Amino acid sequence: MKKYCFGIDVGGTTVKMGLFQIDGELLDKWEIPTRTEDGGKAILPDIASSVLTKLQEKGIEKEEVAGVGIGVPGPINAEGTVPHTANLGWGYKEVTRELEELTGFICRGGNDANVAALGELWKGAAAGHKNGVMVTLGTGVGGGIIVDGKIVVGTHGAGGEIGHIHVDDAIPGFCGCGNQGCLEQVASANGIVYLAKWMHREAPCDTSLTIESMSAKDIWDAVKAKDNFACEVAERFGKYLGLGLANIASTVDPEVFVIGGGVSKAGTVILDYIQKYFVKYTFRGCREAKFVLATLGNDAGIYGSAKLVIEE
Amino acid sequence: MKKYCFGIDVGGTTVKMGLFQIDGELLDKWEIPTRTEDGGKAILPDIASSVLTKLQEKGIEKEEVAGVGIGVPGPINAEGTVPHTANLGWGYKEVTRELEELTGFICRGGNDANVAALGELWKGAAAGHKNGVMVTLGTGVGGGIIVDGKIVVGTHGAGGEIGHIHVDDAIPGFCGCGNQGCLEQVASANGIVYLAKWMHREAPCDTSLTIESMSAKDIWDAVKAKDNFACEVAERFGKYLGLGLANIASTVDPEVFVIGGGVSKAGTVILDYIQKYFVKYTFRGCREAKFVLATLGNDAGIYGSAKLVIEE
Numbered sequence: 001m002k003k004y005c006f007g008i009d010v011g012g013t014t015v016k017m018g019l020f021q022i023d024g025e026l027l028d029k030w031e032i033p034t035r036t037e038d039g040g041k042a043i044l045p046d047i048a049s050s051v052l053t054k055l056q057e058k059g060i061e062k063e064e065v066a067g068v069g070i071g072v073p074g075p076i077n078a079e080g081t082v083p084h085t086a087n088l089g090w091g092y093k094e095v096t097r098e099l100e101e102l103t104g105f106i107c108r109g110g111n112d113a114n115v116a117a118l119g120e121l122w123k124g125a126a127a128g129h130k131n132g133v134m135v136t137l138g139t140g141v142g143g144g145i146i147v148d149g150k151i152v153v154g155t156h157g158a159g160g161e162i163g164h165i166h167v168d169d170a171i172p173g174f175c176g177c178g179n180q181g182c183l184e185q186v187a188s189a190n191g192i193v194y195l196a197k198w199m200h201r202e203a204p205c206d207t208s209l210t211i212e213s214m215s216a217k218d219i220w221d222a223v224k225a226k227d228n229f230a231c232e233v234a235e236r237f238g239k240y241l242g243l244g245l246a247n248i249a250s251t252v253d254p255e256v257f258v259i260g261g262g263v264s265k266a267g268t269v270i271l272d273y274i275q276k277y278f279v280k281y282t283f284r285g286c287r288e289a290k291f292v293l294a295t296l297g298n299d300a301g302i303y304g305s306a307k308l309v310i311e312e
Numbered sequence: 313m314k315k316y317c318f319g320i321d322v323g324g325t326t327v328k329m330g331l332f333q334i335d336g337e338l339l340d341k342w343e344i345p346t347r348t349e350d351g352g353k354a355i356l357p358d359i360a361s362s363v364l365t366k367l368q369e370k371g372i373e374k375e376e377v378a379g380v381g382i383g384v385p386g387p388i389n390a391e392g393t394v395p396h397t398a399n400l401g402w403g404y405k406e407v408t409r410e411l412e413e414l415t416g417f418i419c420r421g422g423n424d425a426n427v428a429a430l431g432e433l434w435k436g437a438a439a440g441h442k443n444g445v446m447v448t449l450g451t452g453v454g455g456g457i458i459v460d461g462k463i464v465v466g467t468h469g470a471g472g473e474i475g476h477i478h479v480d481d482a483i484p485g486f487c488g489c490g491n492q493g494c495l496e497q498v499a500s501a502n503g504i505v506y507l508a509k510w511m512h513r514e515a516p517c518d519t520s521l522t523i524e525s526m527s528a529k530d531i532w533d534a535v536k537a538k539d540n541f542a543c544e545v546a547e548r549f550g551k552y553l554g555l556g557l558a559n560i561a562s563t564v565d566p567e568v569f570v571i572g573g574g575v576s577k578a579g580t581v582i583l584d585y586i587q588k589y590f591v592k593y594t595f596r597g598c599r600e601a602k603f604v605l606a607t608l609g610n611d612a613g614i615y616g617s618a619k620l621v622i623e624e
Binding site: 075131145147148150152153154155156157158159160161162164165166177178179181243244246247248249250251252253254255280281282283284285286288289 | 387443457459460462464465466467468469470471472473474476477478489490491493555556558559560561562563564565566567592593594595596597598600601
């Protein structure tokens with residue numbers, strides 16, 4: 001009888017780990033360091049060892065464990081293989097096969113942004129929905145597309161790479177991906193600062209913001225204080241993100257969009273700016289999609305990873 | 313033992329019908345008129361009657377039939393219900409439930425553009441692929457998204473409404489959907505003519521085309537004859553469609569794009585223009601997606617509908 005599973009979220013500095021009941025109750029969570037030296041060869045053994053130690057500590061039998069889900073910061077295909085994960089030092093690696101050998105459990109893998117989306121649809125802001133899209137506005141712009149309760153992994157593990165949706169030829173410079181005009185250039189934490197600097201350069205104006213040293217938080221604080229320039233930046237941010245999400249809606253028609261990541265800490269004000277343009281640009285039949293802020297925070301990854309090994 | 317199934321494609325004028333072996337071999341196809349009068353109340357009984365007559369004619373037992381799949385020209389949800397299908401005279405209608413009662417068979421329904429996509433991935437240009445996107449460039453621009461061998465229906469039956477992806481604020485006038493800047497305004501058969509007229513109005517120039525009375529075919533013929541203006545129109549068409557499909561790729565990361573509909577009869581020249589901009593705009597990881605022309609033509613709908621009732 002399977003009662004438990006593990007959800008693992010591998011980051012560049014720490015590995016977040018969770019022990020769950022298969023109904024989704026989080027029983028314990030902890031972290032271990034991510035040892036990226038030597039091509040990251042210790043990462044999976046460290047995880048396996050931590051899983052097996054936790055079982056002993058809790059007096060759980062191996063037979064009671066449904067499996068181990070793992071989220072990684074990069075593309076991973078449906079077979080659980082990564083071509084290359086720079087943050088972890090990994091080249092080509094059969095992640096789930098190796099972790100299965102190390103633990104003796106069934107393992108399933110996913111991209112970190114994708115599993116966060118699955119987590120929010122399972123136990124977070126969009127619990128109970130089977131069709132949803134999560135957008136993570138952090139250092140970059142990540143995303144996850146969930147259709148019928150499953151992650152859209154994509155042919156090359158690039159499903160949900162919505163930070164690289166092209167939104168405007170006019171955006172100056174290059175995205176980290178090498179393209180020009182990506183959503184990530186103007187909607188991540190750095191992106192909104194980049195957007196504000198660009199707009200101020202094109203049309204200088206009075207503002208309470210210190211253009212040279214403002215942060216994303218400063219901009220949203222200025223929006224809340226009704227600074228005119230900051231509000232213009234928020235409009236443009238909302239236009240780009242609303243447009244990108246509108247085009248996703250015309251493609252997969254989700255019930256709900258979950259907005260997470262550091263930028264989302266500004267609160268519901270950002271939803272208003274996004275939704276205004278979403279409604280303008282999306283197909284009429286998709287306009288009723290809901291917009292909610294993520295609620296699981298940094299735990300979304302362990303929830304979603306755990307869900308990978310739980311059948312409906 | 314289930315050996316046969318039916319694929320039905322309901323259009324505004326005729327209903328296309330196909331009898332298939334469950335391995336996908338088309339045994340017989342025929343058409344009946346679509347009687348849209350009186351709220352289209354005869355359509356489903358006509359289809360049921362034609363199905364049952366065909367069984368008698370072929371000496372097939374009811375026990376040998378896996379089911380009946382039906383494609384309709386409008387949104388239809390996962391339960392087989394349509395809110396309203398203007399072309400057929402239908403208001404709210406439980407299409408598959410009614411057809412099940414009339415035939416005694418299991419019935420499954422899909423949107424016509426979506427089932428055409430499923431057909432092309434099952435037995436057409438993209439046979440053997442599980443993840444693909446079909447774009448139908450006809451009177452409008454339709455689409456279908458197939459993920460893991462299944463149609464992405466969407467919450468409101470609007471999955472694959474890719475004609476309503478927003479591509480440019482500058483496009484004059486309104487799309488049939490009420491929005492501005494939709495792909496359909498510039499990439500359907502009428503759309504490319506609209507695009508050419510707009511471009512010629514903005515920047516008049518010499519061309520072999522007769523601007524007042526050109527057709528989409530005239531434009532592609534002029535492209536093949538190296539008319540400069542026609543080639544500029546083709547570039548812009550390629551840019552819009554390449555951009556729209558690039559953003560779809562960054563969302564669902566398909567293996568293959570199938571281009572169908574009347575406009576695709578211009579041949580592989582259109583793929584070159586689309587792919588040029590697709591590669592420019594899409595996320596690096598998705599650039600290897602293949603582009604192919606549809607091969608099933610008007611039969612794509614009956615193939616895809618039939619596939620709806622066949623399990624893997």
